[in-house]
Amino acid sequence: VAGFALARYLPDGSLDPSFGDGGFVVTNLYPPASYAFIEAIALQVDGKIVVAGTSDGLESENVLHQFTLARYNRNGSLDSSFGTNGITNTAIPEPVDQGVSRSAGAYALAVLPNGEILAAGSAGWEEFPPTSSFALARYTPDGSLDPTFGDGGIAQTMFDGYDSLAGITVRRDGGIVATGGSYGPGHGNDWNAMALARYEPDGSLDRAFGTGGTVTTAHKLDYGGGPSALQNGKIVVAGSARLSGNDFFPVLARYKETGRIDSTFGTDGFAKIKRVTGLPSAIVTQSNRKILITVGHSVIRLLPDGRLDTSVGRRGIVSLGDGFSLLALQTDQKILVGGGDFDGNASRLARLIGGNNCAVPDLRGETVSKARAALETSYCRSGRISRRFSSRVARGRVISTAPQRGARLPGGARVELVVSRGKP
Numbered sequence: 129v130a131g132f133a134l135a136r137y138l139p140d141g142s143l144d145p146s147f148g149d150g151g152f153v154v155t156n157l158y159p160p161a162s163y164a165f166i167e168a169i170a171l172q173v174d175g176k177i178v179v180a181g182t183s184d185g186l187e188s189e190n191v192l193h194q195f196t197l198a199r200y201n202r203n204g205s206l207d208s209s210f211g212t213n214g215i216t217n218t219a220i221p222e223p224v225d226q227g228v229s230r231s232a233g234a235y236a237l238a239v240l241p242n243g244e245i246l247a248a249g250s251a252g253w254e255e256f257p258p259t260s261s262f263a264l265a266r267y268t269p270d271g272s273l274d275p276t277f278g279d280g281g282i283a284q285t286m287f288d289g290y291d292s293l294a295g296i297t298v299r300r301d302g303g304i305v306a307t308g309g310s311y312g313p314g315h316g317n318d319w320n321a322m323a324l325a326r327y328e329p330d331g332s333l334d335r336a337f338g339t340g341g342t343v344t345t346a347h348k349l350d351y352g353g354g355p356s357a358l359q360n361g362k363i364v365v366a367g368s369a370r371l372s373g374n375d376f377f378p379v380l381a382r383y384k385e386t387g388r389i390d391s392t393f394g395t396d397g398f399a400k401i402k403r404v405t406g407l408p409s410a411i412v413t414q415s416n417r418k419i420l421i422t423v424g425h426s427v428i429r430l431l432p433d434g435r436l437d438t439s440v441g442r443r444g445i446v447s448l449g450d451g452f453s454l455l456a457l458q459t460d461q462k463i464l465v466g467g468g469d470f471d472g473n474a475s476r477l478a479r480l481i482g483g484n485n486c487a488v489p490d491l492r493g494e495t496v497s498k499a500r501a502a503l504e505t506s507y508c509r510s511g512r513i514s515r516r517f518s519s520r521v522a523r524g525r526v527i528s529t530a531p532q533r534g535a536r537l538p539g540g541a542r543v544e545l546v547v548s549r550g551k552p
Contacts, residue, residue, distance in 0.1 A: 130164040131156040132179060132198055135475050148204030155198060155206065157183050157215060164196065167249070168237035175202040180247045182233030183217070193231040194219045195247055195265055211271030218273065220251035220263045220282060232263060236296040236306075236355075243269040248296045248306055251284065261286045262293040262306050262325055278331030285325045285333065287344055288312055295355030295411070297363070302329035307365050309353035310344060321345050322353035322367050322381060338387030351379050351398070357413045359432070361385050364393075366408035366421045369400065377402050378423050380411075380434060392433065399434030404445060409453040414461055425450045427465055427480065439538035440485045441507055446539075451476045486537040491526045496547060499526050503543055511542030515549045523550030 132155040136147035143151025157164055164183040171177060176199055183196040195218040199210035206214030220232040232251040239245055245267040252260030262285040266277035273281025285291075289312025297305045303326060310323040322345040326337035333341025345351050354366045363383040368376040378401040382393035389397035406424035413419050417432035427446045429437040436444030453467040463480040486508040491499040500510045521527045530544040531537065 129156055130161045130183070132164060132166050132181070133475075134166070134169075134177070134179065134200070134204070136204070137477060141477065141479070146203060153200065153204040155215075157196065157198075158213065159217075161196075163193070165233075167233065167235045168247075170237045170239045170245075172239050172243070176200065176207055177202075178237060178239060178245055180234040180237040180249075182249070191219045191230060193233055195232055195234040195249065195263075197234070197237075197245065197247055197267065197271065199271065209270060216267065216271040218247075218265055218282075220265070220284070221279075222251070222253050234265070235293060238296060238298050240266075240298065240302075244274060245269075245271075246296065246298070246304065248293055250291065250293045250308070252290070259286075259289075260291050262291055262308065262323075264296070264304065264306065264327070264331065266331065276330060283327060283331035285342065287323045287342065288321065288347075289319075291323060294353065295357075297356055297358045299358070299361075303327060303334055304329075304331075305356065305358075305363055307353055307356035307363070309367070311352070319347040320350050320352035320368075320370070321347055322351050322365055324353070324356075324363065324365065324383065324387065326387070336386070343383065343387040345381070351381070352376070352407070354408045355411050357411045357419070359413045359417055359419070362390060364411065364413065364419055366411040368407050371402075371405060375405050376407055377405050378408050378421065378428070380408075380419065380421070380430065382434070394434035399430060401428060401436070403443075404428065410455040412455045412457055414457060420455055420463060422453050422455055422465065425452065427452070427455075427463070438540055441539045443540055446480065446485065446507075448478055452478060485539040486541045486543075488529055488531055488533050488535045488537070488543055490533040491529055491545070492533075493521060494526050495524060496526070496545065499545055507539045508537065509540055509542050511544045513545045513547055515547050517550065517552040518548040519551050521548040523548055 134153045136144040138144050161183040165181045166179045167181040169179045178199050180197045182193045198215045199207040230253050234247040234249040236248045248264045251263040264283045266274040287310040291310045293308040306325045310321045324343040326334040352368045356365045365381045367379050369379045380399040382390040391397050408421045410422045419430040421428050429440050431437050451467045452465045456464040465478045468475050489502050489506050527546045
């Protein structure tokens with residue numbers, strides 16, 4: 129039996145014993161599910177926790193997967209005032225013949241100012257070639273579908289092929305921007321495109337955006353779409369481009385409020401990051417308009433104009449290891465990176481400072497080669513080497529550094545080494 133699992137941490141990174149059972153909550157879904165994943169989480173202003181994802185615990189055998197949402201009280205107990213005993217399931221209708229889609233999953237979530245909940249993802253059905261759509265569902269605070277949104281609470285948008293929604297952002301005016309990718313075969317070659325749709329608050333497409341409310345990149349670019357974030361009203365999409373075979377590298381695009389590409393970002397509107405491979409899984413913008421994305425085991429920060437921010441990590445890239453795919457910002461702009469291992473048996477959480485990631489280590493007594501390696505590990509670089517006599521430090525060993533140990537500098541900053549010539 130599959131279910132949802134949550135963990136809550138105190139500010140120092142230890143588990144919060146007041147939440148669930150020693151900091152953990154495990155929820156068995158109803159109807160019982162053999163497949164269930166949380167894909168998104170959001171906090172209400174009253175401290176209640178909303179999660180959204182997908183499950184296969186269905187009463188109808190014609191449906192494989194559905195949207196599944198759950199709401200928890202602050203202490204981790206299910207909120208019985210939401211849905212059925214804290215859980216609500218939604219099978220997404222097929223927009224073609226008004227049947228029920230075979231599979232659907234919610235991948236993004238937002239709590240709206242009026243307390244309603246917006247979940248968004250994709251819904252697909254069996255055809256050849258396979259077909260799917262962006263799917264958005266809006267719920268009232270009690271977990272029922274809001275009949276004033278879309279068609280009975282659900283809005284769907286089809287592009288050119290197999291459409292996969294990856295993220296949503298909600299504008300100040302209540303409008304909704306959904307982003308992801310559209311994939312399909314054409315002229316003997318498969319193609320990928322970034323796909324965007326903007327909706328009015330009632331779920332209808334915003335005709336002032338793009339063409340009738342939607343935007344896609346040209347198929348010849350072969351850029352896949354992904355999650356998005358707002359940057360002073362503009363839309364930044366974290367997508368990808370094919371490197372070779374099934375290898376991809378990140379490509380970010382920025383769009384104006386009208387849906388037109390913003391040519392002042394990156395190169396003609398696109399920022400390519402070829403130093404890492406993989407698909408972006410999350411994106412946020414900081415208060416200074418800098419952009420953070422997660423790709424594989426890396427966190428990457430870009431300047432507002434799309435250039436890599438060399439003040440963090442190794443020229444803009446911080447490597448954390450596998451299992452980190454989610455991003456969030458604290459009010460102090462420290463960066464939370466979360467995820468889990470590939471077996472789903474453990475959760476992981478890391479916190480990063482916003483910059484100056486070069487922390488000068490204690491190198492006294494180390495050889496020059498070991499000092500250089502330690503500086504690299506500490507996101508610094510070896511700078512000028514000077515030598516002087518020392519009666520305490522052996523020849524060829526480090527006497528001191530400039531700046532001194534413990535100093536914090538922009539990532540990749542050079543640290544000078546003073547190395548012993550031996551005894552006078």
